[in-house]
Structure formats: C-alpha cells, structure tokens
Amino acid sequence: MDEIQKTLLEQVAGLHEMPAGAYNIRANGQSVERSTTAHIDIVTKEDKQGIDIIIKPGTKKESVHIPVVLSQSGLTEMVYNDFYVGDDCDVIIVAGCGIHNGGDSDSRHDGLHSFYIGKNSHVKYVEKHYGSGDGSGSRIMNPKTMVEVGENSFMEMETVQIKGVDSTKRFTGAKLADGARIVVTEKLMTHGSQVAETSFQVDLDGKGSSANIISRSVAKDDSRQVFYSKINGNNRCTGHSECDGIIMDRAHISAIPEITAANLDAELIHEAAIGKIAGEQITKLMTLGLTEAEAEAQIVNGFLK
Template sequence: MDAIQKQLLEAVSGLHDVPAGAYNIRTNGKTEGRQTTENIDIQPREEGDGIVITIKSGTKNESMHMPVILSKAGWKETVYNDFYIGDDCDVTIVAGCGIHCGTDDGSQHDGIHSFFIGKNSKVKYVEKHYGSGDGNGKRVMNPQTIVEVGEGSYMEMDTAQIKGVDSTDRLTKVKLGKGASIKVMERLMTHGEQRAESRFIVDLDGEDSGANIISRSVAKDDSYQMFQSVLNGNARCSGHTECDAIIVGNAKISSIPEITANNSDAALIHEAAIGKIAGEQIIKLMTLGLTEEEAEEQIISGFLK
C-alpha cells in the first residue's frame, strides 16, 4: 500500500498494519489481503462483487476487520457483503470506507451489508466513512445495512462520518425477533455544500424486543442533512429514537420521525432537537483562553464523541 492508502486505512479502521485475526482489506476494487480463522470464514460471493462471512456458533471475543480504500481517480463500485453469525456468539466487526480524491474525477462506493444473527448472540459493528484529497471530484458513499436479529440477540452499531464525504445516502433496515434488541449511535458532520441523508427503518416484530436509535450531527456552511427514523411496534416492545443536531452558518437540517404502534403494548418514543451553539458556552471557553473558533470546535468535538 502507498502512503495515501495507509493513511485512509488508519482513518477508517485504526489499523497501522495488517491486523491479527480475520480480515479482508479491499483497495480499488481488488482484495489487498484476506485471512480467515478457525471460527470466522471469509469467501468471495458467487454472484456480485463482495464477500460472505460465516461466524461459527459459540465464537467468543473475536473480531474481524474489513476496510475499503478507494484512491484511484474516478473509481465507482457496488459491493455486497453478507454476514451469517451463529448462536451464542460475541464478536466485533470493524468496517469502513476511505476515499481519496486528488483530481476532478469523483469516486463512489456503495456498500450493502446484510446481517443474519442467530440466537443469544452479541454483535458490535463499527463503521467509519472518511474522505481526503484536494481534488474537485465528488467523494460519494451510499451504505446500506440490512439486519435480522434473532431471538435473544443484541446488536450494537457505532457509525461515524466526520470529514470529507461530499454526498451520502445512508439506509439501515432492521427486523427484531423475540427478546432481540439493537442500539445505534450515529455521528455525522457536513460542511461546504455536502449532503447527508440518513434513514432508519426498524420493525420490532418479536415480543419484548427493543430499539434505541441515536443520531448526533453537525451541519456547517451551506450543507444539508436529513434524518428519518421509522419505528414499527408490531408486538409488545419498546423503541426510542433521538436526533440531536447543531447548525453552524447557513446549513439546513430536517428530522422526520415516524412511530407506529400496531400493538397496544408497544411503547415508542421520538425526540428531536436542532439548534445553534449557545453563546454562553462560547463565552465560557473564551474566558479560559480559547479563541471563538477554537471554542466552537471544542464544543463540536465533545458533542460528536
């Protein structure tokens, strides 16, 4: 890998070198490296571009890294990755995509990840998106995450898109079985004329299922963001969705909630707050020696943690 590719790899996955355990590193449409383990198998898809990951039942305290790097000008791809996770697992999956653009030719990565989680398992999924380079070409990422959480299982999603992505259309669709639950923390920041649209559709189908969807975002300059959350309570369940957003400059943010109770024992809540940084917060930090710009960045950094 060259210097740019290594920098992107570190930004989206925290890796400085080849990781231990299972991994699949993709660079400009090709497999840069792949390693399977006794419990985590990775195979190419028979149809379409992408991989199939199978995690054996009973796998505990193991992780998999699967970063995608695009550093070739004008590269566009659609990748399908399927995860089959057995019963009684406890695993972490670290994904992410980094795009570098140094020309007027834009690049685009559309990643469709489908998760099929067995019973009584725990899955943590970490996904980071990042763009770099001083070219005028658009850096576009359109991730789709489709999840089926089996009986008694739990999935935690931690997604972040903080810098350099010009356009993104994010879709997450979840189906929860009996006693299954999901927790999502999404963090987004846009600036310039960037656009980010994020949609969550969660079907709480099983009794005692639960969902907690949280989005924190900052929109600067003339950028635009849209957050839409749909919770369908189809059984005795509990669901909560929350959107907290900060506007800086002439940016625009929309929050569109939709909660539907199709069962009398479904308890669903939506919260949303959009506004600018309070002046007293800026002033307080400036009394400690920070400039106004430094104070603003400090507040935003803490908000997105």
C-alpha cells in the same frame, strides 16, 4: 498498499498494521489482503462483487475487519457483503470506507451489508466513512445495511462520518425477533456544500424486542442534512428514536421521526432537537483563554463524542 491507502485505512479502521483475527482489506476495487481463523471464514462471492463472512456458533472474543479504501479518481463500485453469525457468539465487526480523490472525476463506493444473526449472540458493528484529497471530483458513499436479529440477541451499531464525504445516502433496516435488541449510534458532521441523508427503519416484530436509535450531527457552511427514522412496534416492545443537531452558518438540517404502534403493548418514543451553539458556552470557554474558533471546536468535538 501505498501511503495514501495506508492513511485511509488508519482513518476508517484504526489500523496501523494488519490486525489480529479475520480480515479482508479491499483497495481500488480488489481484495488485497485476507486472513481467516478457525472460527471465522471469509469467502469471495462468485456471482457479484463482495464476500460472505461466516462466523461459527459459539465464537467469542474475536473480531473481523473489512475496510474499503479508494485512491483512484473516477472509480465506481458496488459491493455486497453478507454476515452469517451463529448462535451464542460475541464478536466485533469493523467496516468503513475511505476515499482519496485528487482528480476531476467522481469516486463512489456503494455497499450493501446484510446481517443474519442467530440466537443469544452479541454483535458490535463499527462503520466509519472518511474522505480526503484536493481534486474537484466528488467523494460519494451510499451504504445500505440490513439486519435480522435473532431471539435474545443484541446488535450494537456505531456509524461515524466527520470529514471529507461530499454526498452520502445511508439506509439501515432491522427486523427483531423475540427478546432481540438493537442500539444504533450515529455521529455525523458536514461542511462546505456536502449533503447527507440518513434513514433508519426498525420493525419490532418480536415479543420483548427493543430499539434505541441515537443521532448526533453538526452541519456547517452551506451543507445539508436530512434524518429519517421509522420504528414499527408490531408486538409488545419498546422503541426510542433521538436526533440532536447543531446548525451553524447557512446550513440546513431536517429531522423526520416516525413511530407506528400496531400492538397494544408497544411503547414508542421519538425526540428531535436542532439548534445553534449557545453564546454563553462560547463566552465561558473564551474566558479560559480559548479563541472563539477554538471554543467552537471544543463544543462541537464534545457534542460528537
């Protein structure tokens, strides 16, 4: 891998070197590094681009890294990754995509990640998106994530996009069985003329299932954001959706939450708030010696933590 690809890898997966545990690193449309363990196997699909990640029942305290980096301008790809997580597992999965575009043609990565999680398991999934390069070609990422959470299992999702992605459409869908839980935390920042659309749909099918969807976003310059969330309570369950946005300059943010109860014992809540940075916050920090720009940056960084 060249230096640009290594920098992208560090940004999206926090890797300075090859990680311990299982991993598959994809660069410019090809798998370049792979490692498996006694409990985690990674198999190349035969019918389309992508891999199957098979995590055996009882696997605990192990990790899987599957980052993608693109440094070739004009490259477009679609990748399908399926995760099969057995019963009684406790694992961390780190994904993410970094695109460096120094040319005039658009670079694009689309991916479909499907999770099939067994019973009594805990999966933490981290996905980061990052763009760099001074070319006029766009950096485009359209991730789709589908999750089936088995009985009494818990799925944590952290999605982060704070720099360099010109256009993104993210869709996350989840179906939860009895006693299953999902918590999704999104952190998003757009600037320039970037466009970001995020959609969540959760079907709380199981008795005692629960979902908590939290989005924190900042829109600067002329960028545009749209946030959709839909929670369907189809059994005795609890669901909560929250979207907080900071709007700056000439940006646009739309938050469109929806909750639907189809059971007498479904308890669903949605919240949405969009506003500018309060002037007194800026003033207070400036009295401590910060410039207005530094104060603004501090507030934004704290909001997205």
